Amino acid sequence: MRRIYPDIQDNPDIVQAYAYPDDRPWLRLNMVVSADGAAWLDGRSGGLSSKGDKRIFQTLRGLADVVVAGGATVRKEGYGPVPPRASWAELRQGRPEVPPIAVISRSLALDLDGPLFTDAPSRTIVITCEHAPLDRRRLAAQRSDLIVAGDECVDMKLAVAGLHERGLTRLLCEGGPRVNAQLSACDLVDELCLSISPLLVGGDAARIQNGEHAKVPLSLSQVLEEEGVLFCTYTRERRDDRADDAV
Incomplete structure (x- = not known):
């Protein structure tokens, strides 16, 4: 690479190239x-x-x-827990060994009994809204760290604020296209x-x-x-x- x-540089330090601002x-x-x-x-x-x-x-x-993704992306791409990696030991000093996944979903049409919610080293976060089905919200609250952000639909400003309140300020969003647009x-x-x-x-x-x-x-x-x-x-x-x- x-x-x-x-500038022109062979074999740049990728960690340094993508470092977050402090x-x-x-x-x-x-x-x-x-x-x-x-x-x-x-x-x-x-x-x-x-x-x-x-x-x-x-x-x-x-x-x-934290890794943020929309519910459709999680389903389509077959998201599971983020696996620990030995190469991350220094990167993640003072933090959990892996970042949690935060799933944004209005419908909560998620496999709440799947590995993303039962085997994750860092507890999965679900971000939804008041309009989500009540039975699914109750189950999501048992299986995840639930953030309710907004009434009829997920309010992205409230969602991001909810992550910040948990000390998660370096956000990586992996889509999908609708979440990116919002x-x-x-x-x-x-x-x-x-x-x-x-x-x-x-x-x-x-x-x-x-x-x-x-x-x-x-x-x-x-x-x-x-x-x-x-x-x-x-x-x-x-x-x-x-x-x-x-x-």
């Missing part, structure tokens, strides 16, 4: 797309991934306090890590954001490359009061 922007909460999106913008291949993002993408994916998880529409995204696979797929695959409209200006801060795959990091300049608003 090499860095090609903003002075404020931070919400990072991590997504992979084809060269023509598709967010998945044959219904899943894994078909677009590469060895380099998988290394960065694992590094980002090791750096994060976070962007609420002006909550600080960074986008985008892996671009050298592949044309066509078809009707989703983009990395679908749903609510948002116009979020980004600045390209870094590009890594390996075997033709580009790993781009875009960051958003924030208003001075943004950190206070997110708490």
Whole structure:
């Protein structure tokens, strides 16, 4: 792997390249797309991934306090507990050995008896709303750390605030496209890590954001490359009061 922007460097330190800022909460999106913008291949993002993408994916998880994903993504991608990794020992000093998964779901149509809720080293978090079915909310409260954020639908600002209240301020969101769009529409995204696979797929695959409209200006801060795959990091300049608003 090499860095090609903003400077040229062979074998950059990936942990350093993706380090979170120390002075404020931070919400990072991590997504992979084809060269023509598709967010998945044959219904899943894994078909677009590469060895380099998988290394960065694992590094980002090791750096994060919590991994956030929408219920549809959890079901489609077959999410399980984050497994401990020996390489994370130094990264996670003073924190649990693995980050918890936080699942955002209005319907709570989740397998609450599955490994994500029964075998997770760090207790899984479920974020839902008052409108969710009461019986599912009660079961989710037994199986997870439940956050109720909003009335008719999940209020993303309240959801993020609920994670911050638990001391989870380094957020890694892995989608899906609707969750990404909602976070962007609420002006909550600080960074986008985008892996671009050298592949044309066509078809009707989703983009990395679908749903609510948002116009979020980004600045390209870094590009890594390996075997033709580009790993781009875009960051958003924030208003001075943004950190206070997110708490």
